[in-house]
Structure formats: structure tokens, C-alpha cells
Amino acid sequence: MERKDFSNLEITVHNKKDLIFEHEDYIAGIAPNLRGIHATMYFQTPLETKIATDSFSKKNTTPEIELSNFLIESLNYIQKGIDANISIDIIVSELSFTTKIGNNHIDEIAKMRASRLLWSKLINQFNPKNQRSFALRINARIETCINAFQAILGGCQCIISKDKKHFFFEEETGILKTIDPWAGATFIEKRTEEIATKAWMLFNK
């Protein structure tokens, strides 16, 4: 057969997504911090790692229940501080979200995105002065090093682990080169919305 001529072949680019979610244009570094708590993320604020010296006994539960429990605990803590006449910015400067990262890759990424969003919503009710109060620090506890994968992709600030094998993800996979790399993907955005909605509903009950 004669060789075909491919010289006029061109790719066809589309700029319409299949599905757009209302929360999708939120960015990192500005409340509600959906895509991360710093606009420059790991570039300017490197990922911390800590070696776990104790065991972390948090029950395995759904991301929705875990998040609503975290919001309830945080609200109680904030309420106590306010009752003692401490300003909201000082109260929340002490708080962060320590979460056990499980095997469900997509859910864990969506959980971290949803947690930042709901935290901003919770804090907004107390009219903080400091923008930093809207930003939720996430500490990811991992049991096996592969779980660091979803922890980093979800945008945690610190990984707490028994060993240093998870350095592999930072050094070799290139996943820290852009912020919130899974954003836009329908599966991730949909799961983020579902977890946020359900967790907020449970919290309000």
C-alpha cells in the first residue's frame, strides 16, 4: 500500500468540560481554600514529615462522619474559648486536622479538599480578622507508605509516618510540581461536593 500523507493532520482542541461544579473556580490561598491553604503550596511551604512514635487509634469511619465529628469537636473548642473571651483568631491558631489516611485513593483526596472548605464555612460564622484563620492545616497519619500518595495529592501540610519511604513520592513522581493536580476531574469534584454536603448536613443535625 502507498504511504499516506499525514502532513495536514491537526489535533482538535475543545474548551468545554462535560460537567462544571459550582465550587470549581475556588483557588488555593483564599477562603474557602478548597485547593490548598497557600497560593504557592509546597513551593514556598515545603511538606513536613514527622516520624510517628505512638500509635494512632482513630476508628475507621466514612469521610463524611469523620469530617462532621471534626467540625463538632472544633466548634466545642471554639465555643469554650469564646466563653472565656479569647478572640477567634487566637483560638483557631491552635487547631489543625489530624486524619488517618486510608486506602480509598479518590475518597481521601476528596476528603481533604472538602475539609478545608467546610472549615472555612465554620470559621466564617465567627467573623475572624485574620485571613489565616480560614486556612485548615492537615496532618496526615499514614500506616503504609502508599497512603502518603493520596495525602500529598489532597494537599496535606504534614505526613506522620513510621518510616521515610514516602519520600519517594516527593522525589520521584513529580506530583508536587503543580497545586491540587486532580482539580477539575469530574470524579474528584463530584466526590468533594458529596462529602462536603453530607458532612455539613450531619454536623448541622
Next chain:
Amino acid sequence: MSNFITNEFPASSSAAWKQKIQFELDGADYNQTLLTKTIEGITISPFYHLDTFEKLNIPLPKEHCKICTKIKVSVEETANIEAFKAIEQGSSSILFEVLEPFNSTILFHNLLQKNIEFHFKFHFLDEKFINNLILKLVDETVYFNIDIIGNLARTGNWYASQKKDFSILESLIKKNPDSFIISVDTTIYQNAGANIVQQIAYALAHANEYLTIFGGTVANKIHFNFATGTHYFFEIAKIRAFRYLYNLILGKYNTSAIAKVCSEPSLRNKTLYGSTINTLRSTVERMSAILGGATTFVNNYNSDIFTQNQQPILNEICTFRKAQQIPTDSYYIEYVTKQLSEKALTIFKDIEKSGGFLTQLKEGTIQRKINENAQKEQHQFDIGELVLLGVNKYPNQYNSEEDVQITTTLKGKAYKTLIIPILPKRLAEKLEQKRIKDGA
């Protein structure tokens, strides 16, 4: 869905993000601090946003990715037992690597009609043997993976001669039009150090040699083999970009195909004294292949405990419904897919313009281009820009037992070749050899 999420905070934009970044950078240079230039010449931005969304429409397979175990056949009975063990551990596909004709009755004893997919990697070309094997496996899903051009690239020689090889292949295709006879094995390009754009372009140009000779009717009976590295999102995009371009090219043949793509872990980034990190590497490679839309993923036969520990997580990913659709509309992956496609298409057109892949292989152009990229990559590794844990960074902290699956160097008998063969080369080889020498 209620707008409860968005009712308290105003909408944002990529302009606002950029402004906030400038503030956080506090005078530091945006380009130098935040932009990453890859070896493919693609610039990774610190962020991607809905505002600048672009994508290609990727034809995706409908089926789940099958997990395949590679078994080397030397004694048929042993290989048969290993196949059973692999199936027991969850493999739904077996790849037999064979050096010479074998007894198929013994090898496939009790393995047939179990909904297992079979792949072959033959180190010989024997028409009669393959025809008999096709008859034996007539009710099974089989990929025979005969790639005479790939064999030329890998070994520097045809099995017999160009004429004889093509005539055997043609006769096999004519006799068995419904079987997956041909494969385009691009693993050697990755393992020898070609970058991702080159790999896609070579895959297409390599395939187009078969299409030129056998016509568009073989398009959906070609099996593609890729090696996957650890550059996670780029590897996801690699298979997607390939799928897109393959169909674009098939348009010229008035046909289309959702290609069968089989992926295996790259050899290039594996390290001799790092079986633990190697398993992590392969795990990430497997995940990107599954998300990229590979139809099969190959592992080496392996019974170590660490691999088994990773299994539940991988099963979770594998059984994730429609894994191949997860990347759809991800700003970053769609951007990279488009970039890779654009650049690979340019290389493909150049190859075609200068007479095609086979011509460039015979002239040594492909080899030279791969070598140029491999050396660039080796340099990045040597100066520490490209990291392999336990080798050029933290060299003594990740020691684990020797990985028996990694051969240190490729030693073999010297033989005469028709063209310069493309040889695999691991990045860590030089440092490891030094370490062996120093230790001795």
C-alpha cells in the same frame, strides 16, 4: 445540588490566584520559583484553573484493566504451576515469555476456559508452531505479540530477513484474521531512555509501518505494549495522548480503533539494592497505567511480602469503576495530554516525511534521538536534578535486599547486527557498579 457550598464566599479566578502567588512570593521570581520544565520541553505551571481549560476528546476503552503476571517458560510444568499461583493471587491474565517452541498441552493443562487472558512474548518466529498454538487456544482471548520491527529495533536483526519476516507475518494475519497477531512493542524506547513525547511518536510511527503494509483492517488487531515510568501525571497522559493520536492517524485509513494497550513497569528507574522502593515505583506505575486507560498491566511473577501488602490498595484502584474515566476533565491531565499530543504529532509527521520509522531505524536516526535524550536524562541524574532514592539521594538509607528482577548490566555474547540495536539502560547502573567496585 444546593449552593450551600458557594453561598458564603465569592467566586474566584486564575487572575486572583496569580495575584495571591505574587504576594506570597514576596519578590521571588515567578518563573524561576514555580515553573517546571520537563525533558519533553513541556512547562508545568504551579496551578491550572477552569479559566484556561482545554482538552482533546479521548477514545477510551470500556473494559477494566486486567492484571497480568509475567512468567518465563523454561520447564512447562513449572510455568503451569506458577500460572495457577498467579491466578490464585488475583491475576486475570498471564504473559508467557518463551525462548523456544514448547509443549502447549503441558503448559496449558487445566488453564483453559477459565476466562483468563493470555499473552506471549516469543524470542523466535516459527509460523507452524504459532499456527498450531492458535488452534489450541481458539476459544481463548490471546495476544500473540509478534513484532518483527520491534525485534529488529531490540536485537539489531530480523528473525530471518525482512522479506521472510514480513511474509510469515502476512501469512499468519491472513490465516487468522480475528486473532491479535501483531504487537507494537514500545517498551524498549522507554527503557532505553526516550522521553514521553518520543515514545508516543515512535509508537505511532512503528504502528504505521504495519498499517502501510497490511492496511487499515489490522488497526484494531494491533496490541500495543508500553513501559510506564514514575512521572505520574505525564504517564497517565501518555496513554491518553497515544489513544487520541492513534485514532487521528487511523482517520487517514478511514477507520478507528480503541487500541488494546498493555503496560509494564519501566526498567529504567529501577535500582539494584532497592527492592522495597522498586515495588513502590511499580505500584505508582501500575496506578498511572490503569488511570491512563491501559487494558492490561503486567507484573513480574513475584511472591515477596511487600508486594502482597500493596495488593489491597491496588485492588481498590483496579476495581474502581471506570478507572480510565477518572482523569477526564482534570485541568492538569488534560493540559499535559494536549501538550504531549501536539509535540508527538510533530515528530510523527517528521518521521513519515523522511520515509517512515523503518527507514529512520535503518539510518540510525531513531537510535541517535533516543540516545540524545537518554544522555540528557543521565546528566540530570548525575547532577541530582533527577532523583532515585537510595542511589543518588540518601544512598545508605533505603538499602534493602538485592532485587533479583533487575539485571545489573546486559551482558551477552557479541553478535553481528544489521542495524544498531536499541538497548535498555538503567539510570542507576553507573553508580551501582561503582558501589560494587568500592565494596569489593
